[in-house]
Amino acid sequence: MTSSVDGLVSGLSTSSLIGQLMQVEAAPQTKLKTKVKTAETAVASYQSVNSKLKAFKAAADDVSKLSTWRSTKATSNSSSVTASTTTGLVNTAGSVTFDVKSVARAQTTTIKLPTNTTSDSNNDGKLEKTPVNLGASVTVTMGKYDENGNFTPATPAKSVTLDLTKGSSAQDIAGKVNSAGLDVRAFVVNTSDTEGILQFTGSKTGEDFGFQVTGLEGLGLDTNGNAGASPASTYAKNATLQVGGEGEAGYTVSSATNTFSGLIPGVTVNVTKEETGVTVSAATDISGITAKIQSMVDAMNATLTEVKDQTAYDSSTKKGSPLTGDFMVRQMTQSILGMVSVGMAKYPNPRYDKDLPVDETTNPKELTFPEQSLNKLGIQLSRDGLLTFNATDFTNAYNENPSRIQEVTQAVATNFSALADKQSKSVTAVITGRKNEIDSINDQISNWDTRLASRREALQRQYAAMETALGNMKNQSSWLAGQIASLG
Structure with missing residues (x-):
């Protein structure tokens, strides 16, 4: 890359001169960058309007859904x-x-068992606990009890036998039951240093989730601490x-x-x-329905406000907004308010049977809403150009004639949804076109970067050559001056 040093011979600030010349050369690129910035601002404004339109459509769709009216x-x-x-x-x-x-309840089976023995095995006066080995082989079978307490194993069979001969304390039984993969959990509640309750509990309620524990018969303790008791159960039921x-x-x-x-x-x-x-x-759920209608009205107002802000013009400052001159966006307000003011004279008959002949009495294709104005639905235009919704007016109208008001409101919401969707598609098309335009301009800006870099390099070579030429001329001048002086 060619570089230049400010004029050592000429005394000129060549870098400053090149910079000024490059500003002139870059003027077309600067215009393109300004154009991109303006387009990007407009795209952001279009996207903001479009987001409000989509929210408006979604809210209108909620009102038109049958599930809203079935809630x-x-x-x-x-x-x-x-x-x-x-x-x-x-x-x-x-x-x-x-x-x-x-x-409903889950089954609970309990048995009182000796849990530990205490002894002074080291003869040091300190008692030590040793888990009691019950020497049992316990089987847990899933199934169902009838009203008389008769047990029927589940089909297919779900049964686990736990061989506890090598370690069959109450704690061992509980631990191995919990690892068996059945819908049964077991734990020990210590009631004293030497006794405890071994409890089995079903993990699910209902009579189909009962179980039977065998192998502990006669190993338990009665209320007096005597051996010979068996497990007792509270059966699962629905x-x-x-x-x-x-x-x-x-x-x-x-x-x-x-x-x-x-x-x-x-x-x-x-x-x-x-x-x-x-x-x-x-x-x-009338309150739920009115809440969705209020959301639709709020979304409509948000759209109208956004359009107003994005197309506003301040006459005092003579400054417009990003979309001030966009007729398509400005027209949205008129379209929405026009649909409200026109109201609903006729609407599609939701019970129309297309397989039967059209009959204005028995099978009309359209129904008439006598009131026409949306005031009957509680929707009105306010003086500030926005909409209001009176839930009480709507509720009263609905209570008078639920099916008619439902049909009309659904039809109104469907029309609003269609309008918002149409407007959103138009804005989306504009956004796509503007983005394509921005991409094209950015490609031109990139090409200008290459051209300007080449131009800067050419200017640097030109001024470097000039300094060299001036230096040679200065040397020649000095030599001639010396020669002339020597002739004197």
């Missing part, structure tokens, strides 16, 4: 019974009354509900857990204790 809210008249709902198309309003006959009384119209439902999900479609019931006269009800 229910569950209540219970009992503090020991809770009811909750899930969002889905199967949700149904209704109520059910039942008695909680039993709650939660049971008696619905509609015990007459012919009543029926019983059971669950391995304390949770029931089929009493009312879309409602989950959880019981915690036996109780009579429990009523669970599910009603349309």
